[in-house]
Amino acid sequence: MQQLKPVTVPHSPATGEGNLLIDGLPRKERLKLLALCDHVELVPGAVLCQVDEPFDHVYFPVIGCISLVRSLDGRVALDTELIGCEGMLGVTLVLGVPCAPQRGRVQSHGRALRMPATQLQSSLEDCPALVLSLKRYLFVVMVQLSQNAGCNRFHDVGARLARGLLMVQDRARSNRFHLTHQSIADMLGVQRGAITLAAGLLQRKNVISYSRGEITILDRGKLVAASCECYAARIGTYTQILSQPGLLRG
Amino acid sequence: MQQLKPVTVPHSPATGEGNLLIDGLPRKERLKLLALCDHVELVPGAVLCQVDEPFDHVYFPVIGCISLVRSLDGRVALDTELIGCEGMLGVTLVLGVPCAPQRGRVQSHGRALRMPATQLQSSLEDCPALVLSLKRYLFVVMVQLSQNAGCNRFHDVGARLARGLLMVQDRARSNRFHLTHQSIADMLGVQRGAITLAAGLLQRKNVISYSRGEITILDRGKLVAASCECYAARIGTYTQILSQPGLLRG
DNA sequence: CGGACTCTGTGGGCTAGCGCACGGGAATGG
DNA sequence: CCATTCCCGTGCGCTAGCCCACAGAGTCCG
Numbered sequence: 001m002q003q004l005k006p007v008t009v010p011h012s013p014a015t016g017e018g019n020l021l022i023d024g025l026p027r028k029e030r031l032k033l034l035a036l037c038d039h040v041e042l043v044p045g046a047v048l049c050q051v052d053e054p055f056d057h058v059y060f061p062v063i064g065c066i067s068l069v070r071s072l073d074g075r076v077a078l079d080t081e082l083i084g085c086e087g088m089l090g091v092t093l094v095l096g097v098p099c100a101p102q103r104g105r106v107q108s109h110g111r112a113l114r115m116p117a118t119q120l121q122s123s124l125e126d127c128p129a130l131v132l133s134l135k136r137y138l139f140v141v142m143v144q145l146s147q148n149a150g151c152n153r154f155h156d157v158g159a160r161l162a163r164g165l166l167m168v169q170d171r172a173r174s175n176r177f178h179l180t181h182q183s184i185a186d187m188l189g190v191q192r193g194a195i196t197l198a199a200g201l202l203q204r205k206n207v208i209s210y211s212r213g214e215i216t217i218l219d220r221g222k223l224v225a226a227s228c229e230c231y232a233a234r235i236g237t238y239t240q241i242l243s244q245p246g247l248l249r250g
Numbered sequence: 251m252q253q254l255k256p257v258t259v260p261h262s263p264a265t266g267e268g269n270l271l272i273d274g275l276p277r278k279e280r281l282k283l284l285a286l287c288d289h290v291e292l293v294p295g296a297v298l299c300q301v302d303e304p305f306d307h308v309y310f311p312v313i314g315c316i317s318l319v320r321s322l323d324g325r326v327a328l329d330t331e332l333i334g335c336e337g338m339l340g341v342t343l344v345l346g347v348p349c350a351p352q353r354g355r356v357q358s359h360g361r362a363l364r365m366p367a368t369q370l371q372s373s374l375e376d377c378p379a380l381v382l383s384l385k386r387y388l389f390v391v392m393v394q395l396s397q398n399a400g401c402n403r404f405h406d407v408g409a410r411l412a413r414g415l416l417m418v419q420d421r422a423r424s425n426r427f428h429l430t431h432q433s434i435a436d437m438l439g440v441q442r443g444a445i446t447l448a449a450g451l452l453q454r455k456n457v458i459s460y461s462r463g464e465i466t467i468l469d470r471g472k473l474v475a476a477s478c479e480c481y482a483a484r485i486g487t488y489t490q491i492l493s494q495p496g497l498l499r500g
Numbered sequence: 501c502g503g504a505c506t507c508t509g510t511g512g513g514c515t516a517g518c519g520c521a522c523g524g525g526a527a528t529g530g
Numbered sequence: 531c532c533a534t535t536c537c538c539g540t541g542c543g544c545t546a547g548c549c550c551a552c553a554g555a556g557t558c559c560g
Contacts, residue, residue, distance in 0.1 A: 052490075070396040073479060076404050080396040092392065095385040097491065101393045135345040142342065142392060143351045146320045146330040149399035153439045154326050156516070180537065189403045191518060196538060212526065212537055229323060240302075241347065406546070430507065441548060446508060462507055462556065 007039045007111060018062035019113060020086050020242070021133050029127045036123070037113040042066065042106045044178065048089055049100040055117040058090030059083075064110015065171040067187065068102040078152070078189035080145055082107065084171025086238060087137050093120055094134040107187070108168050108177050136241055143237050147230055152189060155228040158198040160188050162227035165208065165217065167234070175217040202226065254290040257361060268312035269363060270336050270492070271383050279377045286373070287363040292316065292356045294428065298339055299350040305367040308340030309333075314360015315421040317437065318352040328402070328439035330395055332357065334421025336488060337387050343370055344384040357437070358418050358427050390491050397480055397487075402439060405478040408448040410438050412477035415458065415467065417484070425467040452476065 016023035022030060042064045049055050059066060065084040071077040080102065083089050089104045098117070124131055151160060164187055168177060181199060185192040202208045207222045208215060217223060224231065266273035272280060292314045299305050309316060315334040321327040330352065333339050339354045348367070374381055401410060414437055418427060431449060435442040452458045457472045458465060467473060474481065 068396070070400045072400045072404055076400075078400045078403055080399050092389055095389045096382065097386065097389045101389065102396055132346065136347065139342055139345045139347045139351065142395065145392065145395040145399065146318070146352055149330050149395065149402060150320045150322045150326075150328045150439070152399060152403050153328055154322055182537080189400070192538090193519090193540085194517060196540085197517095200539075210538095432507080442508090443510085443549090444547060446510085447547095450509075460508095 007041050017060075017113060018085055019060040019088070021088055021137060022060055022113065024133055025127075025129050029129050032127070033115070033123060033130065034113070036119045037115045040112055040114045042108075042110040042112050044106050044109050044183075046106040047103060048106065049104040051101065051103050052099050054098045055090045055093065055100055057114050058088055058093065058117055058120050059104075060088045060113040060115075061085055061171065062111045062113065063171075063173055064106070064108045064112070065168060066112075067105050067107040069105050069186075070102050076189065077186055079107070079187040080148055081141060082167050082171065082187075084167075085173070086171075086242075087141070088134075090117060090120065091134050091138050091141065093117060094124060094131060094138060107183065108172055108179060110172065140237055140241050143241075144234055147233055147237075151228060151230040155230065157188065157190050157194045158201065158226065159228035160190075161195060161198045162202070162223050163231040164188060165215070166220070166223055166227055166231050169217050169220070175220070177215055178213050179215050180213040254293060254296060254364070257289050257291050267310075267363060268335055269310040269338070271338055271387060272310055272363065274383055275377075275379050279379050282377070283365070283373060283380065284363070286369045287365045290362055290364045292358075292360040292362050294356050294359050294433075296356040297353060298356065299354040301351065301353050302349050304348040305340045305343065305350055307364045308338055308343065308367055308370050309354075310338045310363040310365075311335055311421065312361045312363065313421075313423055314356070314358045314362070315418060316362075317355050317357040319355050319436075320352050326439065327436055329357070329437040330398055331391060332417050332421065332437075334417075335423070336421075336492070337391070338384075340367060340370065341384050341388050341391065343367060344374060344381060344388060357433065358422055358429060360422065386491055390487055393487050393491075394484055397483055401478060401480040405480065407438065407440050407444045408451065408476065409478035410440075411445060411448045412452070412473050413481045414438060415465070416470075416473055416477055416481050419467050419470070425470070427465055428463050429465050430463040 017034065022033065025033070037060070042061065048057070048059060048066060061084050063085070065082050066089050067079040068081040068083065069077050070080050092101055151163070161184065164184060168179060169175060181195040182192050185195045199208070199210065202223070203210065205222065207219050207226065208217055210216065267284065272283065275283070287310070292311065298307070298309060298316060311334050313335070315332050316339050317329040318331040318333065319327050320330050340350070342351055401413070411434065414434060418429060419425060431445040432442050435445045438445070449458070449460065452473070453460065455472065457469050457476065458467055460466065
């Protein structure tokens with residue numbers, strides 16, 4: 001588990017903190033939680049939780065993203081979920097299990113609100129709106145885990161690359177971010193060479209451009225067209241579950 | 251959604267009903283829930299819930315199993331989770347979302363306790379032990395979803411076939427069960443021909459035998475040896491989370 | 501007893517992606 | 531300024547598994 005540098009951030013009460021789970025809470029609960037948080041910088045490669053070990057902190061990303069990594073046979077690995085400003089690392093604490101189901105690793109540089117896990121656990125007892133939000137988010141995560149499983153099985157590298165780039169872009173909140181071919185390959189569970197090939201194709205079509213890990217999305221529309229249905233499906237799931245309280249029951 | 255025939259079953263208070271989630275409850279809650287259940291036969295192919303549609307019933311399998319199926323592009327499909335006597339179909343109701351995250355389809359013949367979804371929802375409010383169990387089980391499901399994703403990505407058909415057979419055998423509670431090459435192929439998301447090949451190999455080694463869908467496990471030890479680490483990992487997750495209350499907090 | 505259907509065996513062409521290895525250019529740091 | 535490290539391009543042999551098609555054998559039913 002890595003130490004992350006605290007950062008100071010200008011408070012902006014009008015636009016919110018930048019994490020949707022936090023910003024969606026009623027004012028009273030939100031302020032209570034924020035008092036327990038500090039801001040930290042997300043440094044790519046930093047490991048924030050280890051599988052089967054208790055969380056020491058939970059993280060609400062604002063910019064950038066964290067991957068949940070499943071490793072097999074001690075060697076190969078695969079990202080099963082990408083956590084950004086729409087979610088959090090440590091949501092499974094709402095299930096009462098203190099241990100992390102997977103390794104959590106910072107994928108793309110940014111910033112997050114951090115809270116000690118014990119504080120979150122006690123907050124769950126007197127923040128009903130928080131519990132409600134986390135449960136909804138957990139449902140979304142479950143849907144996406146299985147969506148991801150299918151995508152990894154059936155869709156080719158090109159389409160999955162496009163989907164991955166879109167997902168990182170959304171969470172970076174910028175059309176420019178840092179991500180090497182190797183880290184994308186680890187995300188998708190493929191060879192680095194396969195990414196070089198597929199990314200080169202996108203570059204030649206002027207969809208993206210990159211140099212030494214600095215990726216710029218030039219034409220988001222084309223990227224969506226190149227991606228598999230899974231990207232659109234993910235967006236659909238978010239909007240359906242997280243923004244229609246009528247569908248849900250506490 | 252299919253109509254399943256009710257069946258009558260000799261009540262056996264000593265050994266329990268046969269579903270671990272139910273049997274693990276304190277007597278009072280258990281009896282209360284059982285009063286809301288009836289027994290139904292699980293008929294292979296029956297669809298018990300549709301993605302994005304509300305559950306009408308939840309199912310606690312006793313014998314046999316139910317698959318959670320993720321279909322993509324309207325054509326191909328993949329099983330992401332296998333539900334047997336260790337779990338239930340509809341556990342996501344504990345998250346307050348009434349809709350099913352995936353299609354639920356009976357995979358192997360058997361029997362289940364069935365309860366109307368609305369009854370479960372109201373039971374959650376005054377059965378704390380039930381909520382605790384379901385949350386733990388949900389955690390296990392999440393771990394396995396990601397384990398499965400990795401397995402489908404990296405392990406070859408032979409190993410996954412062996413894992414799948416072991417999982418079905420455990421839930422069938424018998425070393426003999428019905429499962430055609432085609433349905434195994436759908437489970438693993440591969441071609442039928444690939445299963446015929448891999449299963450033929452196992453048959454020639456006297457690990458299994460089968461004829462027209464009737465599969466018999468001859469040598470469970472060899473089957474475990476042929477399977478990938480994922481089978482052992484699954485068992486490990488179950489025992490770790492579901493049988494060590496000390497690890498957990500409500 | 502014959503027809504329809506289901507399940508399994510087989511085979512052959514084909515392609516995506518693996519595994520590995522090498523080289524070159526860009527940054528970084530002493 | 532040089533050495534090292536990181537990142538990207540490329541190439542090539544290889545294999546697993548896809549896709550499609552057909553045939554035989556068991557089963558069920560009229």
